[in-house]
Structure formats: structure tokens, C-alpha cells
Amino acid sequence: MSTYPILDKKDTRSGFGAGLLELGRTNPDVVALCADLTGSLKMDAFEKEFPERFIQVGVAEANMMGIAAGLTIGGKIPFTGTFANFSTGRVYDQIRQSIAYAGKNVKICASHAGLTLGEDGATHQILEDIGLMRMLPGMTVVVPCDHNQTRQATLAIAVQEGPVYLRFGRPKWPVFIPADMPFEIGRAQVLVEGADVSLIACGHLVWNALKAAEELAQEGIHAEVINMHTIKPLDEAAVLRSARKTGCVVSCEEHNRHGGLGDAIAQVLGRNAPTPQEFVAVNDSFGESGTPEDLLKKYGLDTPDIVAAAKRALARK
Amino acid sequence: MADTQELQRIASQVRRDIIRMVHAVQSGHPGGSLGCTEFFTAMYFHILRHDPKNWSMDGMGQDLFFLSNGHISPVWYSVLARSGYFPVNELATFRKINSRLQGHPTTHEGLPGVRMASGSLGQGLSVAIGAALAKKMNGDDHLVYSLHGDGELQEGQVWEAAMSAAAHKVDNLISTVDWNNRQIDGDVDKVMPLGDLKAKWLAFGWDVMEMNGNAMDAVLKGMKEAKGRTGKGMPVMILMRTEMGQGVDFMMGSHKWHGVAPNDEQLSMALAQLEETLGDY
Numbered sequence: 001m002s003t004y005p006i007l008d009k010k011d012t013r014s015g016f017g018a019g020l021l022e023l024g025r026t027n028p029d030v031v032a033l034c035a036d037l038t039g040s041l042k043m044d045a046f047e048k049e050f051p052e053r054f055i056q057v058g059v060a061e062a063n064m065m066g067i068a069a070g071l072t073i074g075g076k077i078p079f080t081g082t083f084a085n086f087s088t089g090r091v092y093d094q095i096r097q098s099i100a101y102a103g104k105n106v107k108i109c110a111s112h113a114g115l116t117l118g119e120d121g122a123t124h125q126i127l128e129d130i131g132l133m134r135m136l137p138g139m140t141v142v143v144p145c146d147h148n149q150t151r152q153a154t155l156a157i158a159v160q161e162g163p164v165y166l167r168f169g170r171p172k173w174p175v176f177i178p179a180d181m182p183f184e185i186g187r188a189q190v191l192v193e194g195a196d197v198s199l200i201a202c203g204h205l206v207w208n209a210l211k212a213a214e215e216l217a218q219e220g221i222h223a224e225v226i227n228m229h230t231i232k233p234l235d236e237a238a239v240l241r242s243a244r245k246t247g248c249v250v251s252c253e254e255h256n257r258h259g260g261l262g263d264a265i266a267q268v269l270g271r272n273a274p275t276p277q278e279f280v281a282v283n284d285s286f287g288e289s290g291t292p293e294d295l296l297k298k299y300g301l302d303t304p305d306i307v308a309a310a311k312r313a314l315a316r317k
Numbered sequence: 318m319a320d321t322q323e324l325q326r327i328a329s330q331v332r333r334d335i336i337r338m339v340h341a342v343q344s345g346h347p348g349g350s351l352g353c354t355e356f357f358t359a360m361y362f363h364i365l366r367h368d369p370k371n372w373s374m375d376g377m378g379q380d381l382f383f384l385s386n387g388h389i390s391p392v393w394y395s396v397l398a399r400s401g402y403f404p405v406n407e408l409a410t411f412r413k414i415n416s417r418l419q420g421h422p423t424t425h426e427g428l429p430g431v432r433m434a435s436g437s438l439g440q441g442l443s444v445a446i447g448a449a450l451a452k453k454m455n456g457d458d459h460l461v462y463s464l465h466g467d468g469e470l471q472e473g474q475v476w477e478a479a480m481s482a483a484a485h486k487v488d489n490l491i492s493t494v495d496w497n498n499r500q501i502d503g504d505v506d507k508v509m510p511l512g513d514l515k516a517k518w519l520a521f522g523w524d525v526m527e528m529n530g531n532a533m534d535a536v537l538k539g540m541k542e543a544k545g546r547t548g549k550g551m552p553v554m555i556l557m558r559t560e561m562g563q564g565v566d567f568m569m570g571s572h573k574w575h576g577v578a579p580n581d582e583q584l585s586m587a588l589a590q591l592e593e594t595l596g597d598y
Contacts (some may be wrong), residue, residue: 006582071450074447093437
């Protein structure tokens with residue numbers, strides 16, 4: 001879509017690293033913790049420039065979450081960094097009690113989320129993390145769509161009081177969000193306006209949704225593309241506005257069909273404006289090794305899958 | 318500052334509070350609470366540099382205390398109230414609906430004196446380390462204290478934390494283990510032996526002391542010695558020997574009063590052994 005040309009190809013984790021480094025320079029309360037994945041999380045620049053505010057905890061994620069919670073008591077704003085699986089499932093009870101229930105200002109930053117982690121396979125490809133985190137009372141869940149937005153989101157979560165889960169990924173991915181596009185936690189971005197079907201996506205799949213809209217346009221179908229970068233609190237008004245306009249919805253996410261963005265949208269629609277919805281998501285299974293591209297194809301998350309889902313949704317209007 | 322005799326009088330009242338709180342709602346954990354009464358009384362009435370009337374979450378310029386084994390909340394709530402963090406009559410709300418005194422301590426209802434939720438075991442040492450690191454970053458030379466159960470040491474996170482405290486030279490932290498050798502299912506030695514506990518903490522790089530937790534003089538002396546060991550590059554561990562149920566004869570010598578409330582008759586028997594010194598709530 002000409003409105004969103006590919007500016008570059010970069011990994012979202014590098015957007016996190018860039019944002020964290022900026023925070024180090026502008027906010028003396030920001031501290032960073034990492035569980036032996038400093039390079040993978042792109043936290044090395046922060047570590048190098050602010051060694052006194054960087055805490056290496058080793059391969060001990062539970063301890064990392066607890067130390068982060070303790071640091072907040074002294075007014076620090078801790079950013080924890082590890083893979084999404086070890087940021088959520090492995091440490092769920094630590095997050096639940098010491099961070100969420102205790103209301104601590106910890107920023108849980110998770111890379112290598114979803115299938116696009118690739119060759120490491122299902123042990124590392126968590127597809128349940130959005131669900132786990134959005135179930136926690138008081139937890140904000142942010143899933144930015146590209147490098148630029150991940151940088152913006154990293155800056156934004158530092159100034160929002162309270163626990164946040166920030167999810168990003170490993171592969172180099174199209175950068176298409178202009179660096180100066182306004183970003184606000186909890187406010188969806190309508191990237192393309194359309195009247196026939198709403199494609200509501202988060203993370204890497206926002207790009208695929210844009211490509212799908214382009215293909216649909218060639219068939220005379222005008223899709224609206226919404227970047228729902230904040231899963232919680234969900235921008236319910238944006239969902240309802242679009243659903244009432246188009247009359248059908250496709251949710252797109254690199255996550256299990258259960259518990260993620262699609263479920264969040266379905267709940268809003270069910271309560272307020274029952275609307276046909278199709279789910280582009282992993283169909284309640286684990287992933288496997290492969291390239292990100294092959295995995296998205298095999299698990300039904302690729303651009304043609306979004307196109308097909310949009311047509312199914314349209315047929316149900 | 319209270320002297321030993323005065324502290325013992327306070328401890329007697331704290332024990333009455335524990336028994337009465339648990340009896341009133343027929344739930345809670347009296348055993349470990351009674352065993353740690355001298356420790357809590359000494360801490361809140363003599364050792365901690367704190368200002369209950371000017372409590373703040375960040376605790377800047379004050380010592381901090383974290384209770385990791387949150388189930389012994391009755392003893393903590395009693396000393397918090399008796400030292401002025403909140404009204405003593407609020408102890409009557411323990412474990413009841415709409416209370417700030419939840420079964421396990423939490424920040425959620427905004428109870429002054431509590432800076433972390435605890436109850437799910439094994440998490441408090443990590444939190445205390447984080448708070449201690451923040452104090453160092455803030456240039457605040459006050460200390461962080463934490464208390465842990467011995468059964469709780471079966472949680473793996475404790476040892477992750479132990480390793481990291483030594484690695485990061487968290488020498489403004491004094492952690493204490495309530496070493497009563499009792500847990501819910503029986504003696505710790507039988508449920509899951511801790512082995513040579515002192516050697517374990519030494520091997521993890523801590524400065525380790527032992528202390529009798531049920532003699533007020535020994536607690537005061539031990540805690541002062543522990544303070545003297547801070548600032549020397551190592552976290553300080555106190556292995557505190559206690560008797561679960563201490564001060565109430567029929568609750569001692571067994572794990573059975575870990576989480577059981579006394580009935581009316583047992584309440585009378587217990588209170589008859591504990592002088593009312595400060596006035597019941």
C-alpha cells in the first residue's frame with residue numbers, strides 16, 4: 001500500500017534496545033535487568049553506557065522479576081529483558097504476586113515472541129503470553145508492530161505508572177510506521193480506512209494485514225486496517241466504531257486463538273455489537289522449527305490467510 | 318527505645334493478639350507467628366530505624382522489612398499496629414471481608430507498613446534484594462531486613478536470589494530464616510531435609526550467623542551483631558532457631574499448630590499463659 005512504504009527492515013527488539021538507551025539518557029530512574037540474553041534483547045548499549053543501572057541476574061528469571069519488584073519500592077523504573085516465554089509462563093506466579101497484585105511499576109519486556117522466533121522451535125515460541133498477561137488485573141499489554149513503534153512504545157511505558165507487558169520479536173521485519181507517528185498507549189491506529197471489513201491486528205501481523213488490504217482492494221473490497229498495539233486496555237471505541245461501519249471483523253495475531261487479541265475483540269463485540277468475526281491466529285497448537293515465513297504459512301497467519309478470512313467474514317454479513 | 322523487660326511485656330501482648338485474631342475468625346497461622354514473636358517485637362520496638370507515623374512506600378531514609386513467609390501475618394499485623402502503623406482495634410478485622418488485614422499481607426488494600434504482597438512462598442528474598450539495590454543506587458545507607466520460613470527454603474527461587482545477592486555484593490541486607498524445623502506436613506527434616514543449612518548459605522557467599530530466636534536478649538544481641546556485619550561486601554544471613562508455638566505450652570513441640578485455630582477452650586488456656594500488658598484490642 002503506497003501509504004505505508006517499507007522504510008527499512010529491522011527487528012522490533014532493536015527498537016526496544018534503542019528506546020531503552022534513550023530512556024537511560026533521559027530518565028535516571030530507569031534501570032534494566034537481564035537474564036543472560038543481553039545481546040538477544042539488544043540491551044548491550046544500555047549496559048555499556050549505564051553499567052551502574054544494569055543488573056545481570058543470570059539464568060534466573062523468577063529472581064529477576066522479584067528484584068525488579070523490589071527496585072520499584074525505591075522509586076526505580078525497572079525494565080526486565082528476556083524471551084517472551086521466560087518473561088511470562090516461566091515466572092507467572094512471581095509476576096502475579098510480586099508485580100501485578102502488589103501493583104509494582106515493573107516493565108516486563110519480552111522478545112522472541114510468537115512463531116517468528118523461528119528455528120528454535122516450540123519450547124521458545126510462546127503463543128499464550130498475551131492471554132496470560134491480559135488476565136492479570138492492572139496489567140497493561142502492548143504489542144507494537146514494527147521497529148519504530150517498538151521504540152516509541154518503550155519510551156511510552158516508562159512514563160505510565162504500573163505494570164506493563166511489552167511484547168516484541170526476533171526477525172527483521174518491514175519498518176513502515178513513520179518514526180514521528182503519534183503513539184499513545186490504549187489508542188488504536190487506523191492505518192487504512194475502509195467500509196467493507198475491519199482487519200484488526202497487532203505485532204508483526206499488522207504488516208500482513210496491510211498487504212492483505214492491498215490484495216483485497218484489487219478485488220474491489222475496501223478493508224479497514226487497525227493497528228491494535230495495545231491489547232489491554234483495549235481501545236473498545238475504535239473496535240466498535242470500525243465494526244459498526246464495516247459489519248465484519250478479522251482479528252490477526254501471532255498468538256493462540258485462545259486468550260489473545262481476537263478474544264479481547266470478541267468480548268467487546270459480544271457485549272456491545274454482535275458482529276461476525278474471523279480469527280487469524282494459531283489454532284490451539286504449539287509451533288515448531290522453521291523459518292518465520294514458512295511458519296506463518298503453515299500455521300495460517302500469512303497474508304493469503306488474512307485475505308481468505310476477510311472473505312469468510314464478508315460472507316457472514 | 319524499650320529495654321529487654323519492656324520488650325518482653327510487649328511480646329506477651331503480641332502473643333495474645335495472635336491467639337485472639339486467629340481464634341476470632343477460626344483461621345490463620347498461629348504456630349510460626351508465636352515462634353517469631355521475640356524477633357518481630359525486637360525489630361519493631363528496638364532494631365528498625367523507622368517512623369511508623371510517617372510511613373511511605375519508598376521508605377527513603379528508613380530501614381525496610383519484608384516478610385517472605387506471609388502466612389505468619391498475625392504477628393506482623395500485631396507489631397505493626399502496636400508500634401503505630403495503624404489503629405490497634407483494626408486487628409479485629411483480620412481475615413474478614415473488606416479488611417486491610419488480608420490472610421496474607423498485601424499492598425493491595427493500602428495497609429501502612431506493608432510494601433509487598435507475600436504468601437506464595439520463595440519470592441521475598443528477591444524483592445528484598447531489589448529494594449536493597451535501590452537503596453544503594455539512591456545513596457540511602459539504611460538497611461533492608463527480610464524474614465523467611467525454613468520450609469520456604471525448598472522453593473528454588475530462594476537459591477537464585479541467594480546466588481545473586483552475593484554476586485551483587487548486597488551488603489545492606491540482613492535476612493533471617495525462622496528455623497523451627499516445622500512445616501505443614503511435618504518436620505522439615507522429614508518432608509524435605511535442608512541438609513547442612515549453614516554450609517549451604519556459606520557456600521552461596523553469605524556471612525552466616527546463628528541466633529536463638531526465642532530469648533529476647535539473644536535476639537537483640539544477634540540483630541545488633543548482624544548490623545555490625547553489614548557494609549562488608551556480603552549479605553548477612555541469620556539462622557534463627559525458634560520453637561513453633563512458643564509461649565503457649567500445648568502449641569509447642571509439634572507442627573500441628575502451623576495453620577490451625579484454637580477453639581474457645583484452647584483460647585482460654587492460651588490466654589491464661591500470656592499476660593495482658595498493653596490492653597487487648
